Amino acid sequence: MKPVSAEEAIAMIPNGASIMVGGFMGVGTPDRLLDELVRQKKSGLFLISNDAAVPGKGVGKLFDGGQVTNMIGTHIGLNPKAQQQMLGKQITVDLIPQGTFVERIRAGGCGLGGVLTPTGVGTLVEGGKQKIDMNGKSYLIETALRADFALVHAFLADYIGNLAYALTARNFNPVMAMAADTVIVTAENIVPVGVIAPDHVVTPGPLVDYLVANG
Amino acid sequence: MDAQTLIARRVAQELRSGNLVNLGIGIPTLVANYVPQGLAVFFQSENGLIGTGPIPEQGMAHPLLTDAGGRPISALPGAATFDSAMSFGLIRGGHVDITVLGGLQVDAGGHLANWMIPGKMVPGMGGAMDLVTGAKRVIVAMQHAAKGKSKIVAECNLPLTSARPVDLVVTDMAVIAFPGGKATLMETAPGLKVAEVLAVTEAELAIPDKVPEMKL
Numbered sequence: 081m082k083p084v085s086a087e088e089a090i091a092m093i094p095n096g097a098s099i100m101v102g103g104f105m106g107v108g109t110p111d112r113l114l115d116e117l118v119r120q121k122k123s124g125l126f127l128i129s130n131d132a133a134v135p136g137k138g139v140g141k142l143f144d145g146g147q148v149t150n151m152i153g154t155h156i157g158l159n160p161k162a163q164q165q166m167l168g169k170q171i172t173v174d175l176i177p178q179g180t181f182v183e184r185i186r187a188g189g190c191g192l193g194g195v196l197t198p199t200g201v202g203t204l205v206e207g208g209k210q211k212i213d214m215n216g217k218s219y220l221i222e223t224a225l226r227a228d229f230a231l232v233h234a235f236l237a238d239y240i241g242n243l244a245y246a247l248t249a250r251n252f253n254p255v256m257a258m259a260a261d262t263v264i265v266t267a268e269n270i271v272p273v274g275v276i277a278p279d280h281v282v283t284p285g286p287l288v289d290y291l292v293a294n295g
Numbered sequence: 296m297d298a299q300t301l302i303a304r305r306v307a308q309e310l311r312s313g314n315l316v317n318l319g320i321g322i323p324t325l326v327a328n329y330v331p332q333g334l335a336v337f338f339q340s341e342n343g344l345i346g347t348g349p350i351p352e353q354g355m356a357h358p359l360l361t362d363a364g365g366r367p368i369s370a371l372p373g374a375a376t377f378d379s380a381m382s383f384g385l386i387r388g389g390h391v392d393i394t395v396l397g398g399l400q401v402d403a404g405g406h407l408a409n410w411m412i413p414g415k416m417v418p419g420m421g422g423a424m425d426l427v428t429g430a431k432r433v434i435v436a437m438q439h440a441a442k443g444k445s446k447i448v449a450e451c452n453l454p455l456t457s458a459r460p461v462d463l464v465v466t467d468m469a470v471i472a473f474p475g476g477k478a479t480l481m482e483t484a485p486g487l488k489v490a491e492v493l494a495v496t497e498a499e500l501a502i503p504d505k506v507p508e509m510k511l
Contacts, residue, residue, distance in 0.1 A: 104342040104379075105365030107358070130379070131419075133365075157418020158364075166417070175417070178341065179383030179425035186380050199387060199428045202458025205420075235359070247370070248343045249359040251379050282378075 081241035084290045089264045090116040092290075098126035098227040100185065100256040105131055105158070106138030108249030110233040110266040112292060114141050126150040128227050130181065130252055132159035146170070152225065154178040177205060180222050182255055187224035189258025194223040230260030234283070237267035238274070241288030242281040250282070257283045266292045296511070298467035301484060302436050304329045304511050305465045306395055309434060310336050314392040315385070317341060317426060320364055322436045323395040339391060341382050341422045346374025363422070386422065387429035394430035396423060398437040398464070400451045403498040405460030405473040407435055408453035420456065427457035439466035445497035447471065447478070468492050470509065477501050482509045 090113060093099065103109030117125075118141050127148045132155075133140035142148050143161045151173045156162040165171045176184075183195045196219035200206060210221040232253045235246035243265065245253060257263050265288050296304075303325035310316060310330060317339045318324050327347075330336055338347040340362050347362065348369035356367035370376075385391055400408040407427060410420040427433050440446055447464065464471040469492045470482035479501040483492050485508050493500065 104363070105361065107342070107361045107365055131421075153419065155419035155421035157416075163418070173419075175419035177420055177424040178379070178422040179387045179429075182379040182383055197387065199425045199457075201428075202455060203424065204454045205424065245378075247357065247360040247376050248340065250376060251343050254378050255380050 096124040100227040102253035104251040106133040109138040132156040132162035184225040188226035241285035243283035319396040398435040433461040439468040
């Protein structure tokens, strides 16, 4: 784990990169990294995020300036800008069931090729996917999902990158911290090693590449 | 009693002590207000919480404790938090006893459409498909008709949420179940006659000998 500034962290991300961003409707989102993505005008981003939040909040900020060209998510109904950009075909959005979204990312982080899920069988979600029957039930094969970068927000981070999360701000963060080539973390509190008890570490330090210094 | 309150109160009667329950947005959210006294029900919020409590008092909200719409909530004693993989493992894995969702259409076979109107409303399905596919019991809470058009249809022409039929539909006019896969009128709203319900219902409903009124 290497400590960096938010500016240095985002400077590593090239235009057109795929980024997984933790958070659920802006809660548990690494806001300082998003602000820096906006400030450095990164463009052509492939965003993998549960939702599009709302304009001006969380990942919603990336739609305000048209920085996203592709998105995989589960719900963008509360961000009219993202909706307009999708309906106007300025961006491509792949909307998938939330349970499938998180399992595809989990598979990507755990070395699995994908998962079998009954969700979506008999619906539009089937389109173009392989379906298999097993033990008398039908499943869709959903492939693993990874990204170039994961932008993760934790409640506590210690000096070697062990992470713990708070309340409903945990959501997709620990799963995404497994599924990207480079993992960048912001934390509400950076604390000495030992403050997070071993049993309370959710994301072990070796998974974290960069921790954004507070200040 | 307004239509939404009536629906929410009737759905609340379906809850049993110890149930793990997921409430969708809209009318389903109101169900939490009518849990019968003394009944211990666990409410799940799919963004990672079991033990959802009421909206916090003024000044007591925590920015990291919200419902799936991002609104502040509280957590009851005994609450548990977890990540989204666990949350949807609970949902898809059959650990959620009851899910209550809104609906755009339910058809005679119990199929639900509630996530998109092609060309008009394409917000994404969020957690709805997993909930309908995986929960032990699926209850739809919705108005019986919209703009004079029945939402209980012969066959859904909107995209389905799941191939799995729902278990119960509660509207402001009726309670409908699907014994043997056939839409059946179980109850009417207080003061409504069976014929009055049928007059605004597109789907063909089976009518048992006795159709009681909802007891609220």
